[in-house]
Amino acid sequence: MHRFRRTTGYRTALLTAFIAAVILGGCPKTTNTLHEVQDDFNGLNPTFFQAAAPNTLTADEESAYRQIVQKIEAGHLKSVDRDDLKVAAYAIDAFSRWRLRDYAAAKAAAEKGLDIFARAGLQTNRRDYGMLLITGGLADYSETFWDYQNWLRDHPNDFIPGEDAAEYTDRMAAAMKKIDAVNQPQKGLGPEEPIVLYANQQQLRVITGILDIWSNVRDDADQKGPVCRWTKRAETLVGQRFPSAGDYSGKAQTDELERKIAAVAQSYQCDG
Known part of the structure; x- marks a missing residue:
């Protein structure tokens, strides 16, 4: 697994x-x-x-x-x-x-x-405005990930039930939506501003948290659907939220996250 x-x-x-x-x-x-x-x-x-x-x-x-x-x-x-x-x-x-x-x-x-x-x-x-916009989502994600880690500590020999995995995923998805507020046109922040790129990288990190959760569900068949949906979501996010060419602040970190998530997709044969 x-x-x-x-x-x-x-x-x-x-x-x-x-x-x-x-x-x-x-x-x-x-x-x-x-x-x-x-x-x-x-x-x-x-x-x-x-x-x-x-x-x-x-x-x-x-x-x-x-x-x-x-x-x-x-x-x-x-x-x-x-x-x-x-x-x-x-x-x-x-x-x-x-x-x-x-x-x-x-x-x-x-x-x-x-x-x-x-x-x-x-x-x-x-930039301060961007920080304030994403704090709620960052806090919600961190709190959810903390709750998930506590579950693992309390159940060291158990697989996480699918319904619990879905609940944690829903909470993380809601946190992602809050973080993504920096990309709303009415907020007036440009797509290549450092705080916006930071927020988008954090969205990729939320997806890694979701993938981690589903890797702890018992059956591979139950894992594959959510894993493939979220790796596809990451692919779309990279295509829509990051510059398509040239260097930018934190590009190496974005590329690293993209590679890790793509490796998960490949291991689950999400394109197959």
Whole structure:
């Protein structure tokens, strides 16, 4: 039986490239605090997609993310007046809480940031806006994958029932739909913007999670239908959501995910 183990996890390292200096004025103390938070956040994410496992942090990383959240709460959001600075802070706050597995708080912070962005009619903070758009989906996927991993730990010698696999898949598919919001034309984000490419790569990662689930169903006959549907979905996603030619940020990671998913399709003879 094929086993597709998802050994790479979420890492928000791409944000090193796109947590830009939106701090153009305002209270010096507040500005310095957010600069400090951005530096701390970027320091936690020095590479791109290099996490060891989903929902996993070292003790030092967890402590650092908690300090970021505390600094934002104590030193920024309570005193800042500028809407663009609030949006930047909420974006970092939401992503940090997601990494800390504080999923409800991550989604709440993202919604607050989105509300400010919309009410203020901001045209800046495009990358922060993209971060806020996808946080809910990232949190939902991570929470579902965590629940699935807990099921495996609680049933070390069992196959996952098909109905449970279908339920986890439905939850992950809903999370994918939320992440895909960055591609809606009305959101105003271009298809080659880093945050959009990041979101689309995360959708591919959701598919690897779904494939992992179905690899733990008992019968190959029950596995094949869902596996082939989702590998085809990945093929379509790559064709529609990524540049067809030339290099772009994170292309190597996209290619790696595409190869892994294609290998699963081949092992199940999905084209046969």
